[in-house]
Amino acid sequence: MVIVLGAIAVAQLVRVYEHSLKLKKTGEHDINDRDNNLNAWLMLLFMIFQFGGFIYLMLAYGWTGRGPSASLEGEETDWLLNLNFVIIIAIFFLTNFLLFYFSYKYVRKPGVRATYFPHNNKLEMIWTVVPACVLAVIIILGLRSWNNLTSPSGDGAVVIELYSKQFDWTARYAGEDNVLGKYDYKLTTGTNELGILTAKTIEDAIVEREKKVNAINKLLSNADTVLSDSLVEAQEFTLSHNERILRSLYQLKQNHNKEVDKNAEDDIIVKGTLVLCVGQEYEFNFRSMDVIHSAYFPHFRAQINTVPGMTTRTKFTPSITTAEMREIKNDPKFKYVLMCNKICGKAHYKMKMDIEVLSKAEYAAWLAGKKKETFKLKYGIAPAEGGDDMAKEDGSNSGEDMPAEDATGEAAPIKKEDEI
């Protein structure tokens, strides 16, 4: 109601105003000097507001909240960022100043005509060459950093895999041999969440898959029950899907080289907190179970997408322990964090993993405590025992436990007719 009355009020004011214009015999396109000069002043005022606002924000929030770089590699990145900011802030102030100042200064004045100045090659040359030079510097320094950041890690780097899925992260330490065990997604089960590849896991996956196939076959061949056509179709679909996977598993078994099992057997799977050692270079590998996620380590200035169907990698060397960073930030509750940074569904915003950076001694102690948790020792434990680690995300798909595909007409693969 208020809005309607307000609109009517404005309409009437406008009409009165226009009538008054008619009397003065001027139109909307005739900008009188008073309005013109007012806007010229507003241009100048706006510039002050813009610059002032910027400076205020820089002072209040320029510290950005991340703290100093917590990785060695990130220190160079931060230096480069500051250099770039100096350059672009200078450009920002200079050009906006010219723009608004000229707008203010060259407002129409009676008797003063504009200067006919259509082009000047020298000027064009200057402001083509100067930006090009500045950009050349930016490019060279930037690419040098990029090469450093993306180059292979050194021989002493410790390998850790981070496995992402809706909606959590799981870390797999490569163990004593510092080589990650192989994997295949078809081996993923409730007890083998990461699809690790060993002779035993292949066997178990085959057994589970055979059970499923048999169950469906039994259902379809059962003479006692009458099934609807659509149910039969769905079941046959699921059956062929499972048989296809089973065939792949047989092939996997056939081609499996038992030599590689030992790489997997000493791997240590950790959920909840990623524990790192200060001063140690890490080579991180990333996998994803379902959709693209992104491993974002803001404090370490690192980020890399995790992509289903491939392994991505990055590296960094933590340089400040959690305890030290708590001092620096004056926050005893501070924790480093790994956050998901690629839209991945409902709980994208809470898909994170704590990171703790320990001193060498503390880390050694922690690692010693994990000796009994190698894949070889923990694999085969029933889900109920190991279940505490697998915290369920509320509202998410039940991607945590890997119940086998239900033989009773559940989830057919993506080609279901209503999923067009």
Place this chain on the structure above:
Amino acid sequence: MGSHAHDSHDHGHAHHEEHHHEENFVSKYIFSHDHKMIGKQFLMTAVFMGLVAMMLSILFRIQLAWPGESSDFLNLFLGDRWAPKGILDQNMYLGLVTIHGTIMVFFLLTGGLSGTFSNILIPLQLGARDMASGFLNMLSYWFFFISSVLMLFSLFVETGPAMAGWTVYPPLSALPKAVPGSGLGMTLWLFSMAIFIAGSLIGSLNYIVTVLNLRTKGMTMTRMPLTIWAFFVTAILGVLSFPVLLSAALLLIMDRLAGTSFYLSDIIVGDEMLSNHGGSPILFQHLFWFLGHPEVYIVLLPALGLSSEIIATNARKPIFGYKAMIGSILAIGFLSFIVWGHHMFITGMNPFLGSVFVFTTLLIAIPSAVKVFNYITTLWKGSLVFTPAMLFAIGLVSTFITGGVTGIILADSALDIAIHDTYFVVAHFHIVMGMSAVLGMFAGVYHWFPKMYGRMLNTRLGYVHFWITIIGAYGVFFPMHFVGLAGAPRRYYDYSVYKDFDNSALEMMMDLNVIITIFAILAALGQAIFLFNFFYSIYRGPKAPQNPWNSNTLEWTAPVEHIHGNWPGELPTVHRWPYDYSKPGYEEDFVPQTVPLKESEEEH
């Protein structure tokens, strides 16, 4: 009812008379073949879509500023399904963000800038009777309309609209089990976009052919206003890049529908193990961004073209460096095809590839800088008249600078690592698109409103609209840089998760989020002034004179009342470039293009 290239203007006029036919409401207003009407149709639809998308952003900004607090406003618009107890549903949050982005980039900025102004200005500024094909032009609008309807409809389906971000990366966008919007909502999105692309292609082809073939006598390519150069290059970009998006969409449709594995490999979603193998999600990203990057220049170039015209006219000075401006439009157009990988630095693609894209992306800064300096030099020693259009055009230059310089940071792959997909990126692209391009669109509306509707918009209301918009919008997007530098990821439903690990960052983000939302609400309310002014003036605005801005270009030589064929008699003949403002030797401070050169006068 097409137009034909011809030498003799009398012949054309007589030819046109023979074709005259009775018009009814449907053929005049609905299925019009007249470029002036079609341009207005694009404008109306685009503005409506923009308002919807703006409303969507207010809805999710309320969630961002006040997470967990019940909002009657949200419940009013989203009902119990998507805002139970006044709290925005997490899936719908992603849906709102997705549709907001999609509508703004494609429907408001592409349809509203290219569709509106290319249509209205190309024939009028070239001295042509109409576009090369009025029929195809009519189709291009109706495809745009249908795709708009589909996109809006997708908001109302039960499983929700597409929810994978406007970039709709698979596998998330391919798997309904991963997020509900990837079911019917995503299908509607894909079909809407396919139709949009078809309409856009038809339109672009029309624009290109008209620019090449239907220029009037004396209108050489280097006597065309910069608006036309901008629309021309934009259309070429569209023709070359939109089909690639279509291919990306088709492959995605096949992955969803036909069991193919273009983008899918080794996936377990929920409890379902898919048998797809061998595909790559990164393929989609290459295809998407091959359009995606030129798309942002398709959005920006028309705005830049409009501003060149408006600034020159209102500074009473030639645009500085006309040839350099053409050169930079061409350079930006060309370079825009070889920079797409800068959206993909951290996808896991080969780092060497990343290096190449750093280089090409930073190159694009050079023609952009040239344009900015040329605008500034046009103002220098001018005699400035601050029409609302002029204010908006200057605002465009300011925001182009501000948004452009943060692009330099993002183009540097080493720096992008720490800020990719954070609010720093959101700030960057909103300032260049949500401010620069939108300000350009407003500038165009204010400047060419008399040409479109034969009436004048109210100037005072225009001033108020401008100042609220620029202050409001800067207030929304400037703080976002800091939120992003602090490491806040995009598309997060709730930033109070920072409570768990970093309280100082949490405080900063929550404070800034409130500031941002408040400025957003203010800026949104400010648009009501524009809407009122716009619709009121269409019907009750003062009648416009033929050339209200004392401008040189050809559209102002056509009569105020719209007629088929634009000029009642012969087509105008052009003798000079469009930027003879305050030329020495002339008493008036402008010399329209139709005025012949004096003896011994040099053309610029």
